[in-house]
Amino acid sequence: MATFGEFTVARLGMIASQMALNVTGQNISNINTPGYTRQRLDQYSFITSGSGLYHSANSASVGSGVMLSGISQLRDPFLDIRFRKEMSSVGSASAILDGLDQLESVINDVNKSGITTQIQDLLGKLNDLNDHVGEKEFDSLVRSSAEALCQLLNTSAKDLETVFENVYNQYTQNVQEADNILKKIQELNEEIRRSDINGDSALELRDQRNMLIDQLSEYMKIDVTYSEENLGAGFSVEKLTIKMVDNKTNKPGATLIDGIYRADLSIAQKVDAAGKPVVDADGKPVPDDLLRLAISELHDSAYQTQLSNTNSQFQLQGLDFGKNAQGGQQTIDITYKDKDGNKHTVSVDFTVEKPADDTPEAIAKAREKTLANLADALNKDATLQGLFTAKATSNGLVMISTDKGADAATVTQMELAANNTGITLGDTKSIAAVPANTTIVDEGHGYGALESTRQMLTGAGEFRTDGGDKSIRGIPYYQKSLDALANKFATEMNRINTTRPDGTSFSEVGSNGEAVQKQAGNLFTAEGDDPKNPDTVITAGNISISSAWKSGEVQIISSVSGNPVQGTMNDNINRLINVFETSYTFRPSDIIRTNDATFTTGEPKQDNALTPGTELTAHITYIDGMNQEHTVKVKFQSGATAEETQNNLYDALQKDQTINGIFDMKDNGTTITFDDKAVVPEGSLCNLVTGIAFTDAQGSKTDAFSMGDGAVAGAASGDSIYKGNLEGCYANMEGVLGAHKSTTYTIYETYAAAADGINTSRDSVSGVDLNEEGMNLLQYQKSFAAACRLMTALDEAMDKVINGMGIVGR
Incomplete structure (x- = not known):
């Protein structure tokens, strides 16, 4: 390299060192910025040309300096994949824990007076009545205790309903938040795409996008891929694609983001038997019974272009008039496929306009009129009507299907019949419809916070009647379990106060001549129900002491015989006491x-x-x-x-x-x-x-x-969910809830620890380390100074050559 070329080497070294110092400064200034990824200056050695064919064997070739290829981020894609996978598990376990924490605030009698205490109190009052048969004040005490138990059951049922509403509101907010994340990612994709086209790497925008992707991974399991989008002329830009992973197959499923296009997330709408959306009295959509997630068509940010569920198109690009073109009637054959793939051909007559002369203007005018005639004839055809809409363009025609997606018919061919009008068709192009991309995420196919929250809202466990997964126990399971307890308690108390041990009714003379008990009747009903002819199933939410017991029309029957003698005067009260001690089989079919x-x-x-x-x-x-x-x-x-x-x-x-x-x-x-x-x-x-x-x-x-x-x-299943006494049934609910929470907490801790470990590994690669950046400052400052010194040395050498050589002897 010539001496003057070394000035370029020095200059490029100074530029590279200065840019490296700028990058280091950017890293240091963003050390506390959330989501910031450490940046690096990419360089390569520059050479202007190779050696000549007849180069000297005694010469040496050296490079021409350093060139900058850009600024990149230090990220490990494998760690990103692992972190996002773990975060979907963390989000799943966390959502379940949140729901179980709220349930535990209701179904928990530890260290407080609750349902268990009141059951024991009612049993104690019945024992007191057993010792004081016939004394009205003790009967009143039993009624007051029973009413308190009903109120506690009502309150617990109402509290569980409040928990359900809270979790449902959280679910709708989470769906909206996940949808907003997709919207923000789409907007960033558009900005990054524009930056890539203009030659800017937009690294800070990519940091924002990565943070959003991390947030999205908590709501659902996702698959993130990067590819190249060809823009033509040999130019391409990066394209981000995000798909939801199907938890059943563990493979990518519905597409959420495809470059500058995205899907909308919402709760699926309920449909009737005919497939039509169901709305309430106010015209608002009714959510799907299982609250499944709906993923819409892919669309742009302005909702003007859809990538799926599109119409089919057939384009005629040009209509040529020959030198001897004549006007008159012309027949055209349209071949199309219906939605089932069956081929049909329709012949349509239209009028060809004759050009006034051979000038381009006259031919263009005739072409325009002819295309309008053709479009009008196609739109009026009885067969094509309803399938396609034809529109004339400036120099051709387009036929667009009426239906979209899989229901769209598609024109495949357009040919002129052998008429002598002198016109010929230009090029044609058939564009098939893209099927609908709307996806309803069925139960078990999703994973993450959204699916777990949905399961908390719909998991009825053994009380499920639609054939779904009965192992999922959410809020409905505990609601129905409490209903089963209330129903069993009321049913058994009513049975003993209305029928004898042999099954005969107290309102009839018994098999052994026992007297009619006029004050026998139902002690408990659903609130507001007729105690004589009840028809509403008793649940924790509606259990109440009957209006007849409140008024005194019905009383607790103390003796089975109706004519008690010593030793049998309280035998029926003993039967009522046994209700609390008897082991029952609790079945879902008792209440559903x-x-x-x-x-x-x-x-x-x-x-x-x-x-x-x-x-x-x-x-x-x-x-x-x-x-x-x-x-x-x-x-x-x-x-x-x-x-x-x-x-x-x-x-x-x-x-x-x-x-x-x-x-x-x-x-x-x-x-x-x-x-x-x-x-x-x-x-x-x-x-x-x-x-x-x-x-x-x-x-x-x-x-x-x-x-x-x-x-x-x-x-609902006739199998047993619990076998034991009433108090044990409630304790079993607490035990099931406690075990569920303990197991979920252990799972959460495991996933959270794994996610933290991976995030630490990510930070070791992508995070800014002050020690390393400090060393870089020294390194690049020294290299900048060295490049400057090289420039000075070259300047001194050239000064000596130019001003000091060849002047001796003057």
């Missing part, structure tokens, strides 16, 4: 039983030793709308085979006035289905058969003929 609930027997089995014509009795057990159990006995005779015996039983059931008056029965060949005839209103329970057993002529249970256990369908 809709009109489609049915019972189907098992298949019949018969002992070969059973003689045809043997008298048998079927014991049909069913529960009514108030969960009172009844048993109906129906006699029938055995047949030669199990199938014949079943037919005999079916005929006998059809003739029995009680069973046939309550249930519709269907003979399925090998089973019998029982379905309540009445259509119960919402908030009530239907009659439901729970079992069928058989006895012989002597009244002894027999296995000579049986029909299995049977199965309940169309209702």
Whole structure:
């Protein structure tokens, strides 16, 4: 390199060192800026040209200095992926913990007087009444204690409803916040895209975008990819794509961000059987029952362009008039595919306008008129009408489908028939419709804070009736569990105060001649319900002492016989006391039983030793709308085979006035289905058969003929959620909640620790370290000084060459 070339080397060194100092200063000034990524000056050694073909073997070639290729960020994409994956788990566990914390504030009798204490108080008041039978003040104390228990149950149910509303509001806010994050990322993508086009790296904007992506990863599991968007002419810019990961397949699913396009997030709207959106009385959308997340079509920021659910287009680009073009009628054949892919061809006649002369102006005018005629003819065609809309353009025509996405028809070809009008069609282009991208995220397919919050709002556990995942226990599970406790308590207390141990009613003379008990009746009803004919299912939210008990019309029945003698004067009070000590089976079907609930027997089995014509009795057990159990006995005779015996039983059931008056029965060949005839209103329970057993002529249970256990369908599970006494049921709710919270907290701690560790690793790569930046300051300051010294040395050398050489002897 010539001596003057070294000045360039020195100059470039000074520029590089100065720029490196600027980058270091930028890093230091942003050391406390959230989300800032450490920047680095990218450099490479500069060389102007290679060696010549006949270069000297004794010469040496040196570079021409340093060049700057740009400023980049120090980030590890793998650490970003790991961090965002862990953050979706942290968000998921955190959302569940938030909901469980609120539930624990309601379902928790530790260190306070609550439902458990009041159950014990009522039991104590009944024991006091047991010692003072007939004394009205003690009966009043029992009623007051029972009313206090009802109020506590009402309050707990209302508090749980408040928890539900709080979590629902949080869910809607989270969905809105996640949607706002997508909007901000889209806006940053537009700015970064413009910067890339103009040659600016926009590193600070990328930092903001990365922070938003980190925030988004808490709401859902995401897949983030970067690709190149071709802008044409060999120029491309970076494009960011974000997709939601399907938790079932662990693969990218619905697209949230695609460059400058984004989707909207919202809670899915409920639709009716016809698929139409459901609105309330005010015309507002009704949310989906499962509150699933809806991901909309991809669109630009102005909502003017959609990447999905688009119309199909067919473009005619030009219409040429030959030298001998004649006006007149012309036929055109349009070939299209309907939404099912079937091909159709339609022939349409239109008028070709004859040019007034051969001048370009006259031909252009004729072309414009002809295209208008063609568009008008296509729009009036009976077959194409409703499928496409034709529009004439400046030099062609476009046919746009009426429907969008998968429902759109598509024109595939346009040809002129053999008419002698002298016109020819220009190039054509068919653009297919893009199917809809709207996605409803089904249960279990999402993951993160949004899905976990949704599960807290919809997880009914064993009380679920739609066939979904019964392992998810959210707020509805604890609401229904409390309802089951209140219902079992009221049902059993009412049963004992209205019926004798043998099942006969206190309002009738007993089987052993016991007297009618006129003051017998229901102690508890749903608030406002008729105590004599209750039809509303009792829940924690509506349980109340009956109006008849309040007025004194109904009292606690102390004696079963009605004519008590010493030793039996308080036997019925003892039955009421036993309600608190008896072990019950709590079932979801006790409180959730809709009109489609049915019972189907098992298949019949018969002992070969059973003689045809043997008298048998079927014991049909069913529960009514108030969960009172009844048993109906129906006699029938055995047949030669199990199938014949079943037919005999079916005929006998059809003739029995009680069973046939309550249930519709269907003979399925090998089973019998029982379905309540009445259509119960919402908030009530239907009659439901729970079992069928058989006895012989002597009244002894027999296995000579049986029909299995049977199965309940169309209702919540008939399986047990808890078996124990009333107080134990509430303690079980506390235990289930406590175990759920403990497990979730452990999971949260594990994920949070992992996320913190990964974030620390990210900071070690991307964060600003003052020690390193201080060393860089010294390094670049020294290199700048050295470049300056090189410039000075070269200047001195050139001064000597120019001004000091060749002047000796003058």
